[in-house]
Amino acid sequence: MSPSRSRSRSVRLAAVIAIPLLAVLTLFSWSFSSAVGSSPDDDFHLASIWCGLGDRPGLCEEPGGTTGSVERMVPAPVAQAICAAQHADVSGSCWNGNAPGLALVKRANVDHLYPPVFYGAMSVFASKDVAASVIAMRLANSVIAVGLITAVFLFLPRRLRPALTISVLAASVPLGLFVFASTNPSSWALLSAATVWVSLYGALIAPTRRQSIVLTSLAVLAAVLGAGARADSALFAVFGAMIALWLGLRRGRGLLVPLVGGAAILVISVALYFSATQSSAATGGLGGYGARLSGGELVRNVLDIPSLWIGIFGYWPLGWFDTGVPSVVWVLGSAVFGFVLLAGLHGATRRRVVASLAALAAMWFVPFYILWQSGAHVGEGVQPRYIMPLMIIALGVSAASERAATLWRGWPLIVAAAALALTNAVSLHINIQRYTTGLDKTSLDPGSHAEWWWGWAPSPMGVWLIGSVAFALLLAGLLCANRQYGDEAETEVADAGASSAPAADADYESSKTEDQVSALESDRASAR
Numbered sequence: 001m002s003p004s005r006s007r008s009r010s011v012r013l014a015a016v017i018a019i020p021l022l023a024v025l026t027l028f029s030w031s032f033s034s035a036v037g038s039s040p041d042d043d044f045h046l047a048s049i050w051c052g053l054g055d056r057p058g059l060c061e062e063p064g065g066t067t068g069s070v071e072r073m074v075p076a077p078v079a080q081a082i083c084a085a086q087h088a089d090v091s092g093s094c095w096n097g098n099a100p101g102l103a104l105v106k107r108a109n110v111d112h113l114y115p116p117v118f119y120g121a122m123s124v125f126a127s128k129d130v131a132a133s134v135i136a137m138r139l140a141n142s143v144i145a146v147g148l149i150t151a152v153f154l155f156l157p158r159r160l161r162p163a164l165t166i167s168v169l170a171a172s173v174p175l176g177l178f179v180f181a182s183t184n185p186s187s188w189a190l191l192s193a194a195t196v197w198v199s200l201y202g203a204l205i206a207p208t209r210r211q212s213i214v215l216t217s218l219a220v221l222a223a224v225l226g227a228g229a230r231a232d233s234a235l236f237a238v239f240g241a242m243i244a245l246w247l248g249l250r251r252g253r254g255l256l257v258p259l260v261g262g263a264a265i266l267v268i269s270v271a272l273y274f275s276a277t278q279s280s281a282a283t284g285g286l287g288g289y290g291a292r293l294s295g296g297e298l299v300r301n302v303l304d305i306p307s308l309w310i311g312i313f314g315y316w317p318l319g320w321f322d323t324g325v326p327s328v329v330w331v332l333g334s335a336v337f338g339f340v341l342l343a344g345l346h347g348a349t350r351r352r353v354v355a356s357l358a359a360l361a362a363m364w365f366v367p368f369y370i371l372w373q374s375g376a377h378v379g380e381g382v383q384p385r386y387i388m389p390l391m392i393i394a395l396g397v398s399a400a401s402e403r404a405a406t407l408w409r410g411w412p413l414i415v416a417a418a419a420l421a422l423t424n425a426v427s428l429h430i431n432i433q434r435y436t437t438g439l440d441k442t443s444l445d446p447g448s449h450a451e452w453w454w455g456w457a458p459s460p461m462g463v464w465l466i467g468s469v470a471f472a473l474l475l476a477g478l479l480c481a482n483r484q485y486g487d488e489a490e491t492e493v494a495d496a497g498a499s500s501a502p503a504a505d506a507d508y509e510s511s512k513t514e515d516q517v518s519a520l521e522s523d524r525a526s527a528r
Helices: 003-032 042-050 117-123 130-155 158-170 175-180 186-205 209-227 231-248 256-273 277-284 295-304 306-315 327-345 350-374 384-399 411-436 460-499 501-508 514-527
Strands: 072-075 102-105
Touching: 003 130, 003 175, 003 411, 003 460, 042 072, 042 117, 117 130, 117 209, 130 158, 130 175, 130 186, 130 209, 158 186, 158 327, 158 384, 158 411, 158 460, 175 186, 175 306, 175 384, 175 411, 186 209, 186 231, 186 256, 186 384, 209 231, 209 256, 231 256, 231 277, 231 350, 231 384, 295 350, 306 327, 306 384, 306 411, 327 350, 327 384, 327 411, 350 384, 411 460
Parallel strands: none
Antiparallel strands: 072 102
16 A cells, blocks of 8 residues: 555544544533523423423323323423523523422423424433433434434545535534534434435445445434424425435436335334324414414515524524524624535536425425414514524535535635634634623623533533634534545546546536446446
């Protein structure tokens, strides 16, 4: 083995270890950045988690004389966890984690409003020590997210890897990072959206049967996670599978395994969708709003839908919509999203253009339809995190360029990475400050004069530095790895051109089809 090839393998191995570790450190920092009860609707979600495995003495008990009720008795700190919600000037110190006994909660998922899988899985970590349990759940969700994304990345054909990483990173700051590291079922919905479509697409164009089987299995697993967390995520999983089949289904390939996987995703998603009464929102809308909207109100909703899109970048506040971030966060985040979307579509094949347009149309139509059925305006009922799975899919399909090795390089990508590093650092700082002192006080050190913090965690300043530096290094590592991949691809093109110029052109010229790209990748894999 030549020294250059040996060095390349060493760098690749170091990246495989370091990048997931940096991702875990980033999400761990977000896990510690907020108090118990900080994610949206945590009064319902935490109670549902504690009751996720049914009634258990000391954890979830049915009140006497209320058989069939959705009310439950849970540890008092769970019932009191949202004391700071929607009060930006109130720190996490209002919560008493040592409150004794059980307290009544008015609602929990005992009536199957949501699918049962997420709550059942998180309930494994539930105990009478509520703070430790919540942190364990957040850390577990962080590891699940990084673990599944890493597994999919390692088995994907190389030209699809940028689509996975770029779509997750460019759509996740700050809301995605907050949700991935939370106790909210939307964490699994986002993870499913990021991985189902690309795994199944990768399985369809994979050069080996083993690779196809593994990717198909990962797609099915991701669909189970998403559909088992939220009913709408089941629909998004089916949508992602349809996108993958449209992009990758060709004659002359080993289609049996991916097609069986696609059928399994459909069956599992439909079963879990109808297991939840939440599914009625897809046809009847959200209850509790008003009469049917007028024509003018419908037009206004159509024009206001994009505010939901930029809401994931911080235009809508974090948490219970009580943690506003500076405008620079959502301006830069929206710019990065637009850059990736437009740059990726340059020179796209017709199939990918159609798939991208379908995803973009879904981003607009789905929230509009739910609001229309609910008699609600933009800003009521439908939250940005509900639409975020579709945005991740749209971004991923756009980024799945046939010229990935040469497209995602250079200064534009470096500037985009720097913008994401900055927005993460600013958002994480604000989120920590929100719970240490409340946002009526600000300081460079978010732990200065702290009224609340975890008793067994690094200092607020330490958590902020770890999360900010880890994410910046993660982006830098991915840039370096992508540059090395591009250099290797250019070398392969030059070598291939000496003996087979048409084959080299098939992989790296945008005028050629995806079938040619996949065939060339298969030949190269066999040669290696």
